Amino acid sequence: MAIRANQAHYDVVIVGGAVNGSATAYFLANNPDFTGSVLVIERDPSYAKSATALSSSSIRVQFSNPINIQISQYGADFIRNFGEIMQVDNEKPDLTFHENGYLFLADHKGFDVLQRLHDTQIQNGAKIDLLNVDQLIQKFPWINPDRLEGATYGRADEGWFDNYGMVNGFRRKARALGVEYIDNEVVDIRREGNKVIAVHLKNGDVVGCDTLVNCAGTRGTKVARMAGLDIPVEPRRRSLFVFACRTPLDDKVPLTIDPTGVFFRPEGQFYLGGTYPRIDPEVDPDDFDVLHDEFDEEVWPILAERVPAFEAIKVVNSWAGHYDYCVLDHNAIVGPHNEVKNFLFCNGFSGHGLQQAPAIGRGLSELIIYGNYRTLDLSPLSYQRIIENKPFLEDSVI
Structure with a gap:
């Protein structure tokens, strides 16, 4: 049964609660400069069919683009320290990082x-x-x-780890910091001009929002189209x-x-x-x-x-x-739409979503809180390259 939200409006609504959605929620809630409300909507709280759960659960820094290298370097360090960072009630999740390269x-x-x-x-x-x-x-x-x-x-900085442990660690810590999660499904998105104002849920509820983040994985294209937008992801x-x-x-x-x-x-x-x-x-x-x-x-x-x-x-x-395969260039699409600026993409990871989640979640939280990136500049992954049909090519794709 779909669960209802506790309130009618949230500062940030995240569609999809697997690793990138939960990472974004955590980084928002953990930042003292953010005092707003966050709702994460997940259609399958078991995550059994998510890309997160069904991946090979690995991380590498052997990329051709500096930004992808830096994203994974941050991710590897985050994984090594995951237990300390995600500790809740003296419980420290262990991702059993096999740093075999x-x-x-x-x-x-x-x-x-x-x-x-x-x-x-x-x-x-x-x-x-x-x-x-x-x-x-x-x-x-x-x-x-x-x-x-x-x-x-x-x-160093390469190997494999516990995928379920990562998403559950992010989720548990985000909830401990005040993020609300509901088991429901977005079936439509309401816009007024170039602004998203609400999402319609499967149980008939309508939830207002100031910012919407599309972390819907392989359903990311469907969610974008609900807002009249499109991304080359399948x-x-x-x-x-x-x-x-x-x-x-x-x-x-x-x-x-x-x-x-x-x-x-x-x-x-x-x-x-x-x-x-x-x-x-x-x-x-x-x-x-x-x-x-x-x-x-x-x-x-x-x-x-x-x-x-x-x-x-x-x-x-x-x-x-x-x-969730980006047919343009196999790289993620991250950040706001060029016109509907309160609709943020987090899509098209093409197999790299789990390892990139810490850096991407942090970057999206910075955009929402400050309006710009404060750590890694993720602008090469922006939607603008989709409009211009200019691939951000990565030579090391598997």
Whole structure:
């Protein structure tokens, strides 16, 4: 049953209470310069089908754009200190950050790109090693180096962590700071000219607002259209497979990405893997069917070739999640619409939403409170690039 809000008007209404919605709520409520009210509306309080819950739960700094590197550097530091920051009633959530790094493998064609990216990463303070083939197999002897030219390996600020722990930590702390959460669904948005004034809920209630933040994930485009706006974001399926290996690899195996896009990482006593699919259409946001043929035809053959120990593996679990995929440039759209300025976008993360949530939530809170960014300048991710059709390209996309 949909839950009703406690009041008829809020300073800030956030549509979507998964990781980015809850991060934004937390940073607002935790800032002493903000004295307003915040309502978070979440259609599925279990988060079971959210991109947050169904992701590979990882973070990396190996990007090509300085702003994406800096976003993840802040995120990694935030994750390491998450328990202290999110403590409520002496309970400190532990995200069990496995800081094993990312290992990007490259063939002859891709190694030039890795070298260029490595220069940018080092210039921005990232701890990334550039490895030739001899150095690669010395450090990771379980890799078959055929057709490889080298790799880059993140020594810090990269790995994987507890996705549910992050969203629940943000949510619990935000509520402790006075943020209101309701289980309901926005079905329409009311505008007066170039201003959003209210949201209509599924149970018939109308809630007024001064600022609306669209954190609706794969339904972000639908929410934008309720306000007469549009963004180039669509749901794209990503199937993930957990598999057992008869001969486990050495300790501290990084999240490893083959030049084909196939990747894997440890998952407890097992391994988690998937790929950037060759055929990647828009899907229904309620379609969570796993493409099992993808493992047999695209994932396992590459795993078996690249890691000889993976010739004998068995899938023990699988699920499908969605990217809220920005078709313009694979980067998030963050900040106000150019005309409807109290409608803020937080959409199109293309698989990076979980790791970018701390910096994005902080940035959106700064826009709402101060009217500008006070820490990281996230303006390269603004809606203006959508209007101008000027992609903010990221060379390191998986």
